[in-house]
Amino acid sequence: MLESKKIIGLMSGTSCDSIDAALCEVMPDLSCKLISGINYKYPEHIRAKLFQIFKGDSSVKDLCQMNFAVGECFANACQILISEFGKPDLISSHGQTIYHYPFDEKLDDLSLKSTMQIGESSVIARKTGCMTVSNFREADVAAGGDGAPLVCFVDDRWFKKGTAVQNIGGISNVTMVCDETFGFDTGVGNIMIDYCMNKFYSKPYDKNGETASKGKVCESWLDCLMQDDYYFKNPPKTTGREYFSPNYIENALKFAPEKPEDIIATLTALTAKTIATAYERFITVPINEVVVGGGGAYNLQMMKFLRHYLPNHIELKTHEDYGISNNYKEAMAFAVLGYCTYYNIPNNLPSCTGANKRVVMGKLTNC
Ligand SMILES: Nc1ncnc2c1ncn2[C@@H]1O[C@H](COP(=O)(O)OP(=O)(O)O)[C@@H](O)[C@H]1O
Ligand SMILES: [Mg+2]
Structure with missing residues (x-):
């Protein structure tokens, strides 16, 4: 039986302008009501490090550290909503894309098509005490898709x-x-x-x-x-x-x-x-x-x-x-995608991503 769930959707896009956190109520018909939202700015040096990664001026060490640091930022954004509204049933995080490679290139006959979003879900789950869904795009890429666009x-x-x-x-x-x-x-x-x-x-x-x-x-x-x-x-x-x-x-x-x-x-x-x-x-x-x-x-x-x-x-x-906020639309969409992950409902659209199959995207991390 599907039930409505309180979910914090988390999104930070290519602009890296802010982590958009939207506390929503997601209904079984996949409609979604925004309860409250915040645009949480990355701390200055973290944002600068992210741009360094985008430029390709970073080491594996930077990447490893930033996965956890960004996870902490996402958790901090949630904490602001949690302190006012209490814990949601679920957090659903898109993460921060640091590389997206939707090309059919091969090496030794192995596909190099790939995508990477950081913001470690274990950190979010631990810091907030909430079950967290993350890493949506990978499942679509594994099914032959581009891993985007998902909001369709x-x-x-x-x-x-x-x-x-x-x-x-x-x-x-x-x-x-x-x-x-x-x-x-x-x-x-x-x-x-x-x-x-x-x-x-x-x-x-x-x-x-x-x-x-x-x-x-x-x-x-x-x-x-x-x-x-x-x-x-x-x-x-x-x-x-x-x-x-x-x-x-x-x-x-x-x-x-x-x-x-x-x-x-x-x-x-x-x-x-x-x-x-x-x-x-x-x-x-x-x-x-x-x-x-x-x-x-x-x-x-x-x-x-x-x-x-x-x-x-x-x-x-x-x-x-x-009646949908321009600002929180994508974060709300990820709340809905996370709802689907939780209930095992396929949530990619192959006509949009080019995947060969409808799949359930997102990984669940318990707190
Ligand atoms: N009031 C505004 N006027 C003009 N541009 C704006 C305004 N608010 C946001 N933007 C533009 O939108 C971008 C952020 O849009 P957003 O939907 O968050 O993108 P992303 O998903 O890439 O983070 C900003 O970098 C800025 O260019
Ligand atoms: Mg943004």
Whole structure:
């Protein structure tokens, strides 16, 4: 018998901006109510170490240590909610992706397709005293999938057919809810904007799109950026920091306009235009509305560009219009995925990940 469960969903995405912790009540029909959430910032030096890992400037020792340290950060985020609301039935942690390699490469005939999320679940379970689900993506990769995108499973339950659910985090990904729901990463989200805000303004991101709104889109640079192979590749496809790396961005900047605000405006237009183009190229079912979530939903200029590039008949909304927090949507989704793990309900969608089988993703760690 399935029962509703109180679950803390934990998510930290490619932006590494914060650990999003969402205390939810997950119902047997897989609907989910947010009780409370927090955005817990990584301590400064831990975040710096993570970026060092992303850059490839780290040792196995760093990785080993960070797995436990990040686990402790995730546990600390939970503790804040637990001190106010008491212990949940379960914690469900996505972890922090440090590498994602969804390519069919082989060595000695062995597959090198792989993914790695850190934030040791034993540390979370021990520190909080709660059973913890973690390591979702591996089971999908082991079944031949890309291990991403995973939130499609939840979007398929939460939204009606004809909805394109568009997440704009560091990377952007869409779920097209239809008879056979599918999804893929459309490409960059905020990753290039954040990098350039840091480089030119020493700021972590373009708050509300204010800088982009002061700049002018450089059409020739935009055209050039739109020519990247990734945008032409057929789904299923996923991407990450490994592809849109500092090296990639620095190369792109060699052809950029002079004024930093024009760079930010053009990169903001790039995210919006690649999303609209991906729909045109790869989505053949009718789209009635686009529902945006993730941090990009708060970038007003991004939303303006999206409105500009999308055909007029498609409605543009955000998750808030459906009573779902843009901020906690993904953490809530992981609460639902963890609920499924607990009850042994298959929680991947092969039409999204390319897996050859429906499997139960996630590993249970007792406290
Ligand atoms: N108010 C805001 N205005 C503009 N951009 C924002 C705002 N809030 C968040 N963002 C952007 O969203 C990013 C975080 O989005 P998020 O959905 O958490 O992505 P991820 O899953 O990659 O962590 C930030 O790095 C920033 O670029
Ligand atoms: Mg985030």
